[in-house]
Amino acid sequence: ATPTAIMVGTGKAAENGILVRGGEALETTRKIDAIVLDKTGTLTQGRPSVTRLIPADGFTEQDLLRLAAAAEVGSEHPLAGAIVARAGEAGLDLPKLEAFESITGKGVKAVVNGREVLVGNRALLEGFGVHLDGMEDLAGDLARGGATPMYVSVDGRGAGLVAVADAPKPESREAVEQLGALGLEVWMLTGDNEVTAGAIAGEVGISSDHVLAEVLPGEKAAKVAELQGRGRTVAMVGDGINDAPALARADLGVAIGTGTDVAMAASDITLIGGDLRNIVTGIALSRRTVGKIK
Numbered sequence: 001a002t003p004t005a006i007m008v009g010t011g012k013a014a015e016n017g018i019l020v021r022g023g024e025a026l027e028t029t030r031k032i033d034a035i036v037l038d039k040t041g042t043l044t045q046g047r048p049s050v051t052r053l054i055p056a057d058g059f060t061e062q063d064l065l066r067l068a069a070a071a072e073v074g075s076e077h078p079l080a081g082a083i084v085a086r087a088g089e090a091g092l093d094l095p096k097l098e099a100f101e102s103i104t105g106k107g108v109k110a111v112v113n114g115r116e117v118l119v120g121n122r123a124l125l126e127g128f129g130v131h132l133d134g135m136e137d138l139a140g141d142l143a144r145g146g147a148t149p150m151y152v153s154v155d156g157r158g159a160g161l162v163a164v165a166d167a168p169k170p171e172s173r174e175a176v177e178q179l180g181a182l183g184l185e186v187w188m189l190t191g192d193n194e195v196t197a198g199a200i201a202g203e204v205g206i207s208s209d210h211v212l213a214e215v216l217p218g219e220k221a222a223k224v225a226e227l228q229g230r231g232r233t234v235a236m237v238g239d240g241i242n243d244a245p246a247l248a249r250a251d252l253g254v255a256i257g258t259g260t261d262v263a264m265a266a267s268d269i270t271l272i273g274g275d276l277r278n279i280v281t282g283i284a285l286s287r288r289t290v291g292k293i294k
């Protein structure tokens with residue numbers, strides 16, 4: 001494209017809430033035929049909150065919340081934030097965190113009151129040899145409803161489940177539909193479990209065979225590369241620190257302006273308000289301006 005076309009395109013993009021870094025990004029935008037959307041914070045609001053507390057036998061809701069929150073104080077994950085906030089609202093005094101370890105993509109391991117507390121997904125508890133005592137069925141129900149179930153154990157014994165839900169942004173469904181109408185293959189990418197991811201995908205209109213779930217942070221970029229290996233020109237949209245490698249790997253990295261600075265630094269484009277429909281505008285615009293004047 002000519003410098004003039006790029007200037008015009010970049011200006012129009014800015015008017016539509018899209019910050020474009022460099023003229024090349026606008027040209028790449030025209031060629032995109034697959035788009036990968038991160039779930040949490042991109043398709044969803046990124047404001048998870050606790051929706052259910054299901055204690056195991058021998059525990060109260062309060063015990064469960066107190067233990068989980070005490071352990072999650074050490075974590076910066078949004079799921080942890082939701083649990084700690086709920087404990088705060090309930091006015092609970094939290095026991096002191098004596099030791100803490102974050103297990104990437106799985107959860108946390110902590111020592112509270114001299115007891116070992118695990119909070120995380122099924123893989124975490126299984127990895128530590130904790131018996132799930134029939135909690136899987138309940139967890140499955142919660143996940144089918146679109147919530148993320150977290151298992152809690154104390155000294156190797158199941159203490160219950162905490163469900164956290166993060167609703168889709170109201171505009172996500174329309175954005176997905178419009179991206180499809182532009183001829184793009186639309187994918188969802190998440191570290192969350194398969195069932196929860198499938199439920200959210202259904203809510204926003206992404207087909208279940210285009211869901212990449214239980215992807216560890218270090219594997220997100222490889223998923224993008226896989227699509228590229230199949231001949232796709234891929235845009236990746238994300239907000240988190242753990243999305244940065246995938247954003248950098250994609251042909252076009254698109255950061256959500258309400259997300260982390262790291263994601264924005266790794267991207268070619270930033271959506272200022274975080275409205276996914278602006279991507280649709282951006283693609284249409286790049287096809288018009290850059291394509292035409294070329």
Ligand code: ADP
Pocket residue numbers: 040072075076077079080104105106107108119120121148149150189190191192193215216217240
């Ligand atoms: P994403 O940010 O894409 O949802 P993550 O890799 O951060 O993915 O997390 C994947 C899964 O690991 C979460 O859905 C959750 O089940 C579990 N997990 C991660 N961090 C925590 C935590 N601090 N507490 C409980 N569970 C966690």
Ligand code: MG
Pocket residue numbers: 038039040041042238239240243
């Ligand atoms: Mg995210």
